[in-house]
Amino acid sequence: MDPNPNKPNEKRERAAVIRRLIHETLPGAAGANPAIFGPGSPLDSLGLVNFLADLEYRLGEEFGREIVLASERAMSRSRSPFRDADALSAYIEEILNT
Numbered sequence: 001m002d003p004n005p006n007k008p009n010e011k012r013e014r015a016a017v018i019r020r021l022i023h024e025t026l027p028g029a030a031g032a033n034p035a036i037f038g039p040g041s042p043l044d045s046l047g048l049v050n051f052l053a054d055l056e057y058r059l060g061e062e063f064g065r066e067i068v069l070a071s072e073r074a075m076s077r078s079r080s081p082f083r084d085a086d087a088l089s090a091y092i093e094e095i096l097n098t
Contacts (some may be wrong), residue, residue, distance in 0.1 A: 017062060018092050022085050025055045029085070037082045048082060059092065067095055 023029045028042040035041040037048045052069045059067045074081050074091065081091035 014096070015089065015093065018059070018089050019085065021055060021058045021062065022088055025051060025058060026085070027051075033084050033086045035084050036088060037080065052082070063096060067092070069095075 022036075023034070026034060026036060026042070027047070028034075036051070037043055037045075043051055049070070056067050056069055069081075069088075069092070079087070081087050
């Protein structure tokens with residue numbers, strides 16, 4: 001049995017914060033799962049770099065640790081974690097869990 005019964009709530013709250021930060025940082029974000037990079041995205045490659053730098057800063061402020069999103073780990077994936085808000089949220093959760 002999990003000694004911390006609030007853990008599921010903490011995970012949900014953290015996920016909500018991550019989603020909020022993505023939506024606040026992404027220019028023109030609309031809908032529940034906006035495209036970030038690729039077809040239907042508002043960003044070109046320079047826009048993606050700026051978005052990621054801004055998001056890394058905001059995440060660092062929120063969670064009190066440095067978070068690097070554009071890494072070898074991200075670039076080596078067969079499916080980009082930057083394709084949409086759902087994929088990026090899951091990737092950030094992965095980073096925060098390590």
